[in-house]
Amino acid sequence: MTLIRHLINMADAVFYFTKMGSTGKVAKYIAERIGAEAVDLSKEPNADPSKYDRVILGSGVYGGSPSKTIREFAEKHRDSMPKISLYLVCAFKDKKAEDQLEKISNELGVADSIYLNKPRKMFGVEGSKLELYIESLKKS
Numbered sequence: 474m475t476l477i478r479h480l481i482n483m484a485d486a487v488f489y490f491t492k493m494g495s496t497g498k499v500a501k502y503i504a505e506r507i508g509a510e511a512v513d514l515s516k517e518p519n520a521d522p523s524k525y526d527r528v529i530l531g532s533g534v535y536g537g538s539p540s541k542t543i544r545e546f547a548e549k550h551r552d553s554m555p556k557i558s559l560y561l562v563c564a565f566k567d568k569k570a571e572d573q574l575e576k577i578s579n580e581l582g583v584a585d586s587i588y589l590n591k592p593r594k595m596f597g598v599e600g601s602k603l604e605l606y607i608e609s610l611k612k613s
């Protein structure tokens with residue numbers, strides 16, 4: 474599917490904000506795997522998502538919320554953003570993380586979303602949540 478997307482010139486981008494680095498590492502990893510561009514919103518706050526066919530948003534969770542940068546980006550581009558998927562990197566897991574994910578996904582208006590807890594341990598690990606997410610992105 475990645476090849477087909479490439480052939481018909483479909484462009485994806487991962488727009489991310491990272492405070493301590495984890496979300497950034499995941500963004501670059503996903504981007505490399507699906508052939509997307511990784512855009513660090515702290516360096517390119519005026520980046521334009523409307524020129525892409527699909528946007529992946531990535532944020533750490535801080536005090537139960539996404540970063541202000543991601544929230545403002547999602548609000549600013551709510552009406553012009555192409556199809557979106559969201560991943561959150563967080564310390565919580567299980568029910569607390571699921572509740573947090575639901576709240577943030579609703580706030581940002583994203584239906585397709587996942588949370589990742591300790592994603593660095595998932596890189597290249599077959600069947601891990603991150604690898605399954607990447608597979609789903611490649612298929613859609």
Ligand SMILES: Cc1cc2nc3c(=O)[nH]c(=O)nc-3n(C[C@H](O)[C@H](O)[C@H](O)COP(=O)(O)O)c2cc1C
Binds near residue numbers: 495534535536537565
């Ligand atoms: C100030 C602060 C607040 C945090 N609040 C939460 C939280 O409410 N829920 C959670 O699951 N993780 C929380 N965390 C953990 C971060 O989400 C986690 O470390 C994540 O990897 C941060 O992403 P980053 O490395 O890209 O900045 C918090 C971390 C910090 C430093």
